[in-house]
Amino acid sequence: MGYCFTTRSTVHLKDIHWSGCEDTCIPDPCCPEEPAARIVFGISPATLCSSQSGNGDDTGFISGQVFINGRPAEAGVIVSLSVSNPALGIFVPSATITNESGYFTAVFISRNGPGTGTIIATLPDCPGTMATLPITIINCTQNNATINSFNASLSTICTAGTSTLTGQVFVNGNPAGGVTVQFQVSGNNLGSVNPSSITTNANGAFTATFTADGNTGPAVITATIPSSGSQATTTVTINNCPSAPIITSFIADPPSICASAGGRNTSELSGQVIANDKPAAGVTVLFEVDDPNLGSVNPVQFRTDQSGLFRTVFTARGISDRTANITASLPESGSKVTVPIVINNC
Numbered sequence: 001m002g003y004c005f006t007t008r009s010t011v012h013l014k015d016i017h018w019s020g021c022e023d024t025c026i027p028d029p030c031c032p033e034e035p036a037a038r039i040v041f042g043i044s045p046a047t048l049c050s051s052q053s054g055n056g057d058d059t060g061f062i063s064g065q066v067f068i069n070g071r072p073a074e075a076g077v078i079v080s081l082s083v084s085n086p087a088l089g090i091f092v093p094s095a096t097i098t099n100e101s102g103y104f105t106a107v108f109i110s111r112n113g114p115g116t117g118t119i120i121a122t123l124p125d126c127p128g129t130m131a132t133l134p135i136t137i138i139n140c141t142q143n144n145a146t147i148n149s150f151n152a153s154l155s156t157i158c159t160a161g162t163s164t165l166t167g168q169v170f171v172n173g174n175p176a177g178g179v180t181v182q183f184q185v186s187g188n189n190l191g192s193v194n195p196s197s198i199t200t201n202a203n204g205a206f207t208a209t210f211t212a213d214g215n216t217g218p219a220v221i222t223a224t225i226p227s228s229g230s231q232a233t234t235t236v237t238i239n240n241c242p243s244a245p246i247i248t249s250f251i252a253d254p255p256s257i258c259a260s261a262g263g264r265n266t267s268e269l270s271g272q273v274i275a276n277d278k279p280a281a282g283v284t285v286l287f288e289v290d291d292p293n294l295g296s297v298n299p300v301q302f303r304t305d306q307s308g309l310f311r312t313v314f315t316a317r318g319i320s321d322r323t324a325n326i327t328a329s330l331p332e333s334g335s336k337v338t339v340p341i342v343i344n345n346c
Contacts, residue, residue, distance in 0.1 A: 039131035049140035050113030060108040072102030085117035113137030147232035158241035175204030190219040244333035245275040258346035259320035270311040279308030294324040320345035
């Protein structure tokens with residue numbers, strides 16, 4: 001091994017050849033009577049939770065180094081670990097060995113507590129070589145994290161609709177910022193949440209958006225706090241909604257008129273409204289002229305007939321060489337179409 005381990009050998013120091021010494025060794029600074037061994041080690045963290053607390057902070061990581069005659073020990077030096085109060089926990093492993101630089105590692109896992117004790121490291125091959133450090137085990141309180149008021153802004157949407165999800169996280173009764181919340185949607189291809197994971201703001205609040213994927217059914221959305229396992233759910237029902245009515249045609253006949261009654265100064269406007277690929281009856285259509293000084297429409301409002309048709313008449317007011325733009329719109333869906341009518345000086 002290159003140094004004397006009295007428990008491994010029964011030979012006397014004078015029978016050992018030390019590098020740089022005479023073959024017959026007489027104790028002197030070159031040939032110490034016993035190698036000076038030293039252990040330096042620590043544990044992180046030095047305060048652990050009892051495993052009975054259930055929050056997972058019950059493991060301490062031990063690392064250290066062995067020195068022989070002031071130099072790092074070579075590989076294979078056995079380091080034995082124990083605790084003054086064995087009920088506090090266990091070591092994995094209970095005995096470890098150094099690497100080529102004299103370093104060693106182990107893990108201490110708490111089992112009971114609260115309590116205090118001393119971790120003891122010894123070298124079985126060098127009796128009397130020992131190092132200690134304190135260890136404290138406490139009962140850690142599990143954070144009581146909850147998700148409050150997890151709601152969807154719209155509980156019923158269409159197959160292409162969206163709904164805003166909001167909620168607030170509390171830890172031990174107080175709003176908690178910086179907490180990660182993850183989302184999951186049950187059901188087959190009903191929709192998705194964006195973002196799928198979010199961090200609460202300073203007030204513990206979070207916001208996300210659920211978007212339907214084109215299928216119908218109840219989408220159960222679950223919000224989860226990974227650090228505690230706390231969950232909350234809300235449901236958004238997705239329906240196959242009828243298509244909104246739209247204006248599919250809108251024309252002016254004729255598209256060019258005279259400014260005054262000296263010639264034809266009116267144009268008949270007509271069009272059709274469709275919903276679900278069928279003519280939509282009873283839909284309100286509104287008409288508007290972009291510049292009322294150029295003319296007016298009558299009527300300004302029309303309800304489609306059984307064929308989805310609508311009509312109105314534009315009359316010029318005497319201003320020529322201009323273009324009037326007439327817009328037909330559906331308040332129900334927002335659909336709108338604009339047609340131009342040229343006003344001439346006939």
